[in-house]
Amino acid sequence: MSKYLILLGAPGAGKGTQAEILFKEFGLAHISSGDLFRENISKQTPLGTLAKSYMDKGELVPDDVTIQMVMERITRPDCAKGVVFDGFPRTVTQAQALKAAFGKKRKKIDGVLLVAVRDELLVERLTARWICPLCGSVYNVLSNPPKTAGKCDKDEAALGQRDDDKPETVKRRLNVYHTQTAPLIDFYRAAKLLHQVDGEQKIENVQQAIVKIVKSLRPGVRRDRPQKPKRNRDNARSRTNRGRSTRSAKAKSSTGRNNRRA
Ligand code: AMP
Numbered sequence: 001m002s003k004y005l006i007l008l009g010a011p012g013a014g015k016g017t018q019a020e021i022l023f024k025e026f027g028l029a030h031i032s033s034g035d036l037f038r039e040n041i042s043k044q045t046p047l048g049t050l051a052k053s054y055m056d057k058g059e060l061v062p063d064d065v066t067i068q069m070v071m072e073r074i075t076r077p078d079c080a081k082g083v084v085f086d087g088f089p090r091t092v093t094q095a096q097a098l099k100a101a102f103g104k105k106r107k108k109i110d111g112v113l114l115v116a117v118r119d120e121l122l123v124e125r126l127t128a129r130w131i132c133p134l135c136g137s138v139y140n141v142l143s144n145p146p147k148t149a150g151k152c153d154k155d156e157a158a159l160g161q162r163d164d165d166k167p168e169t170v171k172r173r174l175n176v177y178h179t180q181t182a183p184l185i186d187f188y189r190a191a192k193l194l195h196q197v198d199g200e201q202k203i204e205n206v207q208q209a210i211v212k213i214v215k216s217l218r219p220g221v222r223r224d225r226p227q228k229p230k231r232n233r234d235n236a237r238s239r240t241n242r243g244r245s246t247r248s249a250k251a252k253s254s255t256g257r258n259n260r261r262a
Contacts (some may be wrong), residue, residue, distance in 0.1 A: 002082035003028060003217060004107060006089070008184060009115035010177040011170075012126040013199045014206060018115065019086040021207050026214065029078040033088040036069055037061060056163040058172035060090055060180060067097045074101070090181045095188075110217045112188040113210055115199035119174055126170045130159040 003026060007015040016032060023030045037055060040048030047065060054061045070088050073079075089095040102108055117125075128142045132152035139146045139159060147153050163169060188194040197209045 002080065003110050003214065004083050004085075004102070005214065005217075006085045006109060006112040006188070007087075007115060008112050008181075008188070008194075009199060010117060010119070010122050010181075011173045012122040013115040013117045014203065015086045015115055017203060018113075018206060018210055019084045022084045022210070022214065025211055026082065028082040028084045029076075030084055030086060031070065031073055031079075031088065032086040033066060033070055033090070034086075036073060040069075056169070058164055058169040058176060060176055063091055063093045063097075066090075067094055070094075071097070071101055089184060092183055092187055095184055109191075109193055111195055111213065112184075112193045113213060114185060114188075114194060114196045115206065116196055117199040121200060122174060123167070123170055126165055126173070127161070127167050129165050130161055132157050133160050 005022065005028065007019055009015050016034075019030045019032065022028050037048065037051040041052050041055075042048070047069065050065065051061045060066075066088070070085075074083065085098075089098055098109070125142065128140050130139045130141060130146070130150075131137070132139075132155065134155050134157040135152065137152055137154055138144075139152075146159065148156075150159055151157070152159060164173065185194065195213045197206060197213070199206055201209075
């Protein structure tokens, strides 16, 4: 059954890894706004050029272009089976846009999984990624280091960091998370959708905790469907009378009397 989930958490909390697991376990389409921007950057589209100017500084891409890009993505057929959003929404404006778009489709978000990790650990994790500028191999100095420090195993090129993984940018990204994205915790808590998971555990344990929560969620039916307006008595009576007069007119007409009179 289709499920619509949001993975919430700071950069480096492991949302991408968990989204991949949810994709495999439940067949949910994985929508990562960061990946969509990176796709646009590699295809050198105008959106990519615009996004890169913000991403390199550790800032958020403006809401209007981000919302438009994600709204287009959710119309694709693979989203019918459910979606796990990773890195979107990142602002209250984006969350409201998503809610409105889902409302129009009579869908709802089933759950928001907050992957909680302390800032110190996030900085360590985010600055640990190094990339080979020649072949694109990705290393992690904590979990997957190169054989020789700072050099690619395949071509011995000096490894570099993505602009947004550099320590000063990482600090700015965390700042942006606390000021612009963290308010979503209260937003979704108030909507009774928030589930917190300890993101400092081993990946497998985070995964188990998330899968357990997802299995316990009731799937994608809107519970906030608007109620039919209650009929007020006078309106009800006049509507009944109108009904009667129409019915009696029809009845008369069917006897042929009206026709004869005419
Ligand atoms: P991520 O891969 O999710 O960490 O995203 C990398 C960068 O893409 C972020 O630091 C932002 O500059 C940009 N980005 C990704 N998702 C969003 C979003 N929902 N709103 C605005 N900017 C975003």
